[in-house]
Amino acid sequence: MSRIEVTDVSKSFKDTQALSHVNLHFEENRIYGLLGRNGAGKSTLLNIINNRLFANSGMVTLDGDSLTENTAALSCCFLANESNLYPEGMKVKQALKWSQEFYPDFDMNYAQELGKMFGLPVKNKIKDLSTGYQTIFRNIIALSVNVPFVFLDEPVLGLDAYHRDLFYRVLIEKYAKHPFTAVISTHLIEEAANIIEHAVVIKNGEIIRNEPIESLLDSGYCISGPRAQIDSYTEGKEIIGADTLGGLKTAYVAGTPEPKLPAGTEISRMNLQKLFIWLTENP
Numbered sequence: 001m002s003r004i005e006v007t008d009v010s011k012s013f014k015d016t017q018a019l020s021h022v023n024l025h026f027e028e029n030r031i032y033g034l035l036g037r038n039g040a041g042k043s044t045l046l047n048i049i050n051n052r053l054f055a056n057s058g059m060v061t062l063d064g065d066s067l068t069e070n071t072a073a074l075s076c077c078f079l080a081n082e083s084n085l086y087p088e089g090m091k092v093k094q095a096l097k098w099s100q101e102f103y104p105d106f107d108m109n110y111a112q113e114l115g116k117m118f119g120l121p122v123k124n125k126i127k128d129l130s131t132g133y134q135t136i137f138r139n140i141i142a143l144s145v146n147v148p149f150v151f152l153d154e155p156v157l158g159l160d161a162y163h164r165d166l167f168y169r170v171l172i173e174k175y176a177k178h179p180f181t182a183v184i185s186t187h188l189i190e191e192a193a194n195i196i197e198h199a200v201v202i203k204n205g206e207i208i209r210n211e212p213i214e215s216l217l218d219s220g221y222c223i224s225g226p227r228a229q230i231d232s233y234t235e236g237k238e239i240i241g242a243d244t245l246g247g248l249k250t251a252y253v254a255g256t257p258e259p260k261l262p263a264g265t266e267i268s269r270m271n272l273q274k275l276f277i278w279l280t281e282n283p
Contacts, residue, residue, distance in 0.1 A: 001027065002027075002149075002181075003025055003026065003028065003062070003063060004026040004060065004061070005060070005061045005062075006058070007023055007060070007061070008021050008057065009021070009023075009057070009060065010022070010055060010056050010058055011041075011205075017205055018041050019045060019055070020204075021058070021206070022202075022205075022207055024210055026149065028148055028179075029181060030181055031181075031182045031184065032197070032198045032200060033193075033198070033199045033213070034200050035187070035199055035200065035201045036185075036201065036203060036280065037280050038187055041202050041204070041205040041206075042187075043081065045202070046081065046151045046183070047079070048060060050079040050151060051067055051069065051070075052083065062149075075147065077147060077150075077151065078103075080152050080155065081151075082153070082154075082157075084127075088127065090125065090126055091125050091126070092115075092120060092124055092125075092126055092129070093122040095141075096111050096112070096115075096141075099145065103147070106146065110144050111141070114144070117170070118140070118166065120136055120137060132159050132163065133158075135159055136159070136167075139167055143170065143171065148181060150180060150183070152182060152183065154185060154187075156186070156188060164191055168191065189276045198211070199212075199216050201279055203280050208279060208280075216275070217269055217275070218270075220275055221256065221257050221267055221268070222250055222251070222271060223261070223265055224248065224266055225248065225262065225264045227244065227248065229263070229264055230251050231249070232262065233261070233265065239251055239253060240270075240275060240278040241271075241274040252270060254278075
């Protein structure tokens with residue numbers, strides 16, 4: 001069973017500590033969410049894993065083999081991010097052919113099918129695409145290369161609501177038919193919450209949570225009902241957040257609910273977005 005292991009990786013840029021003693025692993029055929037605010041270290045970590053940056057210390061391995069300057073091992077990985085890997089002035093359709101030559105399992109028919117679904121202007125130069133269509137182009141390449149580990153850095157950057165929804169639907173369909181490991185790095189949590197199986201939360205270059213999404217969501221709960229009852233119930237508890245509409249209130253609470261609840265209230269599952277904000281705000 002293939003596995004990427006990140007061991008004690010640290011990285012600094014002058015006076016900024018981007019990553020500090022990061023330890024984690026990615027197993028095959030799972031969907032991971034790498035969750036963190038802008039500047040938390042997500043992109044730095046993905047670049048180091050994919051040999052586009054060198055760590056100051058630590059190591060990254062695939063099944064025990066170093067990924068640093070290891071062409072054979074790196075052929076199992078693909079990172080889609082803002083970096084342009086294609087020659088200046090290259091058109092989209094040329095880039096697809098170039099990718100087919102570089103990645104032996106690249107599925108050109110699938111890439112062209114996705115291009116039509118997303119309305120990608122394949123005759124345009126990559127540099128002339130809008131931010132959203134550059135993101136779409138990178139996502140199409142990532143989903144078509146057919147490697148075991150695909151890393152998607154902010155894969156909905158610049159996408160409208162329709163294209164964001166379409167991307168996640170396509171990703172799930174691809175994963176269901178041809179399982180692979182997808183690592184989705186994002187600070188936009190709500191839309192990705194329904195497809196993530198395992199969450200890695202990074203804050204200030206350190207991993208603060210690393211667990212299955214079910215376990216993470218079990219660290220809190222929502223309670224809804226009349227405002228007075230909710231305020232009374234939550235007094236003295238650790239409140240993650242709250243929403244109020246008229247006389248009704250929903251509170252997001254850390255911990256587990258009490259066995260006996262106030263009349264007129266109900267418990268529901270924790271909201272990942274609220275939990276993420278709380279985790280990354282607090283020390």
